[in-house]
Amino acid sequence: VDRNGDLLEDVPVLSPLAECLSYQWPVQHISKTYQPKAPLEQPQFMIVYRNEETDEVGFMEANPVTARLFELIRDDASHTGRQLLEQIAKELQHPDPQIVIQGGHQILLKLHHAFIIPGTKASS
Template sequence: MADSLREQQLRMAGHIRDPQANPPPPGIEARRLAVYRQLFFGNLQSLLAGSFPVLHASLAAEQWQALSEDFYANHRCHTPLFTEVGGEWVEYLQARTDQPGWVAELAHYEWIETALLLSDAAETEHDPEGDLLDGVPLLSSLAVPLAYAWPVSHIGPDHLPNGTPVAPTLLLAHRGAGHKVSFSRLAPLAHALLVALQDQPLSGREHLAALAEVIGIEVAVIEAQGLALLHALRAQGVVLGTRRG
């Protein structure tokens, strides 16, 4: 019995993804199948190279080719949208534990900019003039605290890391006015506070008390500094104000 149209499509898709592991469907010239593969795989490579230019330039051509071929053949994307393929590439690289650790981190660092640029997340209702100590400070959905083991902001084809640094790279990615995404370095206290704001709806005073306990100091020692930091973050649009209700 002849294969159904669906079976033929699946055989063709499997062959185009990985011609070494999947035989071609009958009745189609190998030359034509090669054209299809070149078209589809070439589009994917162009998309990845354009979305991850630093990673593409930093990897050897053979390494990039092998990774992109394996991604194309074996990773099952959960989205049909081209704009979300970058997130799938990051997920794929995070699972490739055979690669140097900086590879997945650099990919994530490059991807987060695109993710923020394309984000249409709505902000939670808030009071922009709320009390940042007694109220619950609200972090913008367009602000993301980041922590990397590798110095991702300095990696490039001429600056490949030799070993994991002692201190992590702490960054804030933020989409501000004009849809411009910026990255800034964070001190450990600022990073810890932003992560806490992201994770728990506590008052500013409670957040600072929790940080003081972790550090092992009196809350009065960091309260003034912490409040000044919250006000600065609000001025930058990173903290929107305080939650309502």
Template sequence: MHEVLHDQLMSMARYVRDPQHNRPPPGIEAQRLAVYRQLFFGNVESLLSGGFPVLRTSLGPKKWQAVIETFYADYRCQTPLFTEISGEFVDYLAEGGGDALDLPPWVVELAHYEWVETALLLSDTREPAHDPEGNLPEGVPLLSNLAWPLAYQWPVSEIGPKYMPHEAPEQPTLVLARRGADLKVHFSLLAPLAHALLASLQERSCSGREHLEGLAKVIGMDGASILPQGLALLENLRVQGVVLGTRA
């Protein structure tokens, strides 16, 4: 009895996922199966449309529908939570999902850029213990867990239905995404030095002075020449709440 029920449920699940390549379970009217298909698929499509509005409008209705259908049929999500399906969709695209649909080369990065807003809005991460008045040059500056320095090959902040580039520009698009005290996610473009500093804060645990000296070596400058500008940048980032202060 249990095996029969299991087979029936799996047959129905396969059909609801991909009715083009799976037989319907016996004994259920086609009209009823269509209701289930629309209920489950419609919920996923609606969720992803809300999470990726620029990607959806840029691809157009037919291409977008095809992408969602292949994702729904082929990808095996690792979470049952609806709030995490957007991240699963980004993983699907990054792993080559939808390649057969001849998608534009910027799709993966644009999807990630849009997902970042959802991820930061829903994040329940806690900030580490810190001294908000700490000495940034000598102490260990701490980057907020809600501030993400990002680098993209494609100009993701500009792509949309009216601008869909065929070639990536020579310079990357450097972005800071952060959730502010107003509980909204803000995006800002970064200069190369600012992005390099934020990336260094994210990757290394050392004093502010050591961060700046390391960056100076990378770009072939003397540490003393970059220090005043770098320290002013650190202090400005603290004022914005991007840098919390120093490790307690």
């Protein structure tokens, strides 16, 4: 895994220590003083991960686009970050795919900074 690889032009590699979970309840807010009475209309996504360098466990709230990107990286180890984001833009039927790619690049950088994506590998 190339820690300094290009997240758009190379294939992002997902940490085996990360998982994206979907909840019908706002689990990150539940406490003794907040007990929701009904599930949410839309699922909420949470990425749980362990930083390989510090061994610390972290949690990151994720929107549906981030969750979909995580899923695509997990399930497809052959497409570049750009190709995955182009696929998401197509799925969203976004009129300007470049906006999805730019926003998705920021998501990739955030996931990389947290070691959820420790790096990349060269595309085949």
